[in-house]
Amino acid sequence: SIDSVRVLAKNLPSITPNADYRVCYGDSTEFDAGNSNMGMQYLWYKNGSYFANSQKILVKDSGLYTVQMIDSFGCDAFDTVAFFVNDPVIVGPLQDVALCKFDTITLHASGAQQYEWREQSTNAIVSTVDSLTTAPTVNTTYIIKGTVTYNGVACTNYDTVVVNVKEHPVITFPTFPNKCVDGTLLNLLCTVKYNGITVPPDVLNWYCPSLPSAIVNGSQFDPLTAAPAGGVFMVYVKAEYNGCSSTDSTTVKINPLPIVSAGNDKVFCENVGSVLLDTMANPFNVKFGIWS
Numbered sequence: 001s002i003d004s005v006r007v008l009a010k011n012l013p014s015i016t017p018n019a020d021y022r023v024c025y026g027d028s029t030e031f032d033a034g035n036s037n038m039g040m041q042y043l044w045y046k047n048g049s050y051f052a053n054s055q056k057i058l059v060k061d062s063g064l065y066t067v068q069m070i071d072s073f074g075c076d077a078f079d080t081v082a083f084f085v086n087d088p089v090i091v092g093p094l095q096d097v098a099l100c101k102f103d104t105i106t107l108h109a110s111g112a113q114q115y116e117w118r119e120q121s122t123n124a125i126v127s128t129v130d131s132l133t134t135a136p137t138v139n140t141t142y143i144i145k146g147t148v149t150y151n152g153v154a155c156t157n158y159d160t161v162v163v164n165v166k167e168h169p170v171i172t173f174p175t176f177p178n179k180c181v182d183g184t185l186l187n188l189l190c191t192v193k194y195n196g197i198t199v200p201p202d203v204l205n206w207y208c209p210s211l212p213s214a215i216v217n218g219s220q221f222d223p224l225t226a227a228p229a230g231g232v233f234m235v236y237v238k239a240e241y242n243g244c245s246s247t248d249s250t251t252v253k254i255n256p257l258p259i260v261s262a263g264n265d266k267v268f269c270e271n272v273g274s275v276l277l278d279t280m281a282n283p284f285n286v287k288f289g290i291w292s
Contacts, residue, residue: 013040013069018081024155025088028060031067031081039072059083089157091115091146098164100244104135107161112146120160139164169194169201169241171248178253181227185220186252192239203240208233208252223254230256 016034023029033042033055044052045066051057059065062085070076090111099105108131109115117127120141126132132142140163147156170193179186192201208214211233214225221235236249 010071010073010075012075012077013037013071015067015069015077015079017079020082020084022084022086022151022153023060024086024153026060027085028058029083030056030058031065031083032056033067033069033079035069037071041070043068043070061085084151086148086150086153086155089146089148089155091144091157091159092161094144094159094161096162096164098166098243100166101137101168102135104133105163106131106133107142107163109144109146109159112148112157114147116145116147118143118145134163136163136165166242166244167195168244168246169199169239171237171239171246173248173250176250176252178255179221179223180255181223181230181257183223183254185216185222188215188219188221188235188237188252190237190239190248190250192241194241199241201239201241203238203245205238206235207237208235210234221252226254228256230254 014035016032018031021029031044036055040055042053042055043050044054044057045068046059046061046063048064048066051065057065062083064080064082066078066080068076068078091109092111094107094109097105097107109117110130112130115128115130116125117132118124119126120143126134126142134140134142142161142163144159144161145156146158147154149155172191172193174189176186176188188206190204192199192204204219206215206219208221211225214221214233215235216222221233223230226233231254233252233254234249235252236247238245238247
């Protein structure tokens, strides 16, 4: 007798191959097995462990991803793709800073291969290296973009730094009274304001470059140091408040003593009546004189 059997050889399921893939930290991608025929089953594995059972998967972690596709006949096919995630780009971190108005500061960034600094208010590029030297006169925010390229994939990250600008204190003086060279000590006074408000300065330093010894007790002017000629002296004060300082100046006038001459000695007889004594021979700035 004769018999026959029919053997049907089925093609293996067709998988759309996925190329190895690299992304930046925080990014993801979708892998698609690519065959949506009815009755098809999908098993995805990550580094050998079960991961998912759908045609498509969304991945964001580095690993070796393998898909097993099984058709209705139980035939299966495999494909493997390597997925790489670059290390995160960390720019800085930069700390906010404060400086006095008109001062200059240099800011430094790190952690990247390429840098781009922008001023937030204008979006203008102000530097393309890892540092920025600036002297803002108002509070200013800078945005730093850092880029690292690894295996052909360029990844970026951002950081911001705020430069807070502090005003300088403002100094005003009263009108100092004139002093004679033999007069009492002159108290040196000033008012210090910060942002329009009178404040007690953290540091107050008086000095007189043309007559250094005249400043005594830190804030007094000794007229005796200007004897005998007196004069007009420029005194300076440096005031510091909230980390910022200002220097201003005013004048102190020290008058010399008048030069007095009573004339030559007189000889006269008794009972001759009145005798006129000589007047002051050199009345330098003398307003009045008294005989005694």
